[in-house]
Amino acid sequence: MNLVQEIDTIAQQNAARIVYDNLGTTNTYRDLKQRSDALAAQIDRLALADHAPIIVYGDQTFNTIVAMLACAKSGHAYIPVDRHSPAERLTMIEEISHAPLVIAINALPIALPGVQVIAPAALNLICQQVVPYSLTHPVNGDQIFYIIFTSGTTGKPKGVQISHDNLRSFVDWMVQDFGLPQHVVGLSQTAYSFDLSVMDLYPTLLLGGELQALDRETTGDFKRLFSALGNLKINFWVSTPSFADICLLAKTFDQAHYPQLTHFCFCGEELTASTARRLKQRFPQARIFNTYGPTETTVAVTAIEITDDILNRYDRLPIGYAKADTRVWVASTGADQSGEIMISGPTVSQGYLNAPDKTAQAFDPSDQYPAYHTGDVGVQTADGLLFFGGRMDFQIKMHGYRIELEEMNHYLNKQPQVHQGVIVPKYNHEHKVAALIAYVVTKTKQDLAQTNATLTETIKRALQTELMPYMMPQQFVYRDQLPLNMNGKVDIKALIKEVNPNG
């Protein structure tokens, strides 16, 4: 069945129920239907090219999900862009996607020439209207439902296209295999521009449930976070393990204080045994799921419940078994049976938006579903249990964010003071990236005359306009020269070794 149609029916059946609670400001399913109908009608009136994607610029507020749903109703894919992104990223996404329209939940930081904008004030007016809307052309089948931009290697982000059928398959799996109850109350904490948010958003809507939101201003400030956390009444927790680590700092984050919390679902980065163990001690009755999947295969394709037995058996936790209709295998290369993790199934994307070369590099076409080369290294047991073993390239995960080191190096080397620079991850004792260190050879000796702190300040300020905040190196180290490999390029591997002597 069509997902948009189903959400619309659920919204009518649950009209009086709360669908979104943003720190005490609540909206019902009636609001969701009325506003998304009015906005979809407005999008239809603009007569955009069929299926042209629409940028939705906002963050954890009700109108952001109204806008995403309105796009789907009017037959357009949406591209979520978080309002905390640098302005440059918005421009770049516009250049790649040629989106003819931006729905700005928050005021845009820059002008986008030639693009129509529904500004916040206009959006509020539209959302007040009651417009009967008949759902005649929602996104369906192979048509693209959303496009999420991830870090690319050359400084250009890649737009991963997820179709209606990709999303349908993923959401059905979540609803069927994780034992979520009707009218589940889910946490909405991850940015909508990060596909982990899809894990709570659509299953919750399909179950007629409620989302309780924590925005970045709240999660970024411990005092505010812990006071807001205490007011949450959620059953279904979705976040990166890093965010759970923050919450575990509060002693009151336990079953006694959150008796309704029954499900934890993790994705986006490695769940360490120590985080899972601490969580199990605090919430002995809750079910904890570790899941894995790249954005290119719709959020997650493998899952496993982390039980005491699993914790006792493994030091490095498994990432799970493939969902029933999906084939996940390891293209084995080494004697240790490890190799690249491959994924083929109904949630595998058709490829990157307007980037056929990049698509051809990463996806193998096949009769039924394409096979995606994850670039992740894994091992798999005979019965299909999968273990993660790192990356084949210089892509890293930091606090759940996917970062291509080559992309950051591209920006670093563009700076006028930099002759040569590379960014190197520093791993902590749990194999997680704890910090990024930039190694730089400056162009002229004169630059060295400045104090290093001033130079770092200057480079950081320039990088801020182009890099997402989480990509900013924590430390800058200046050298007269950097180690080179046989091809005369900076030997990143040698530097990684130098920074992580025990890794």
Added chain:
Amino acid sequence: MDTKQTIIAILQDITGADVSDDLDQNIFDSGLVDSMATVEMLLELQDQCGIDVPISEFDRNQWNTPNKIIEKVASMQ
């Protein structure tokens, strides 16, 4: 290891930087420790120094240099 060495080692593990030459540097202003690294630092302090940071009252300004952290931890042990 005494508290001072433990804290220098924790900061080294988290940031990759040796802070021992300047124990009065502001680790937040310089960007050396961001909000996620703060979490890791507090977790490690709990584990390795056996202290409990009252997180809901956490005030960054009282923890913004290695020396202040050393002093703070010592007072809580």
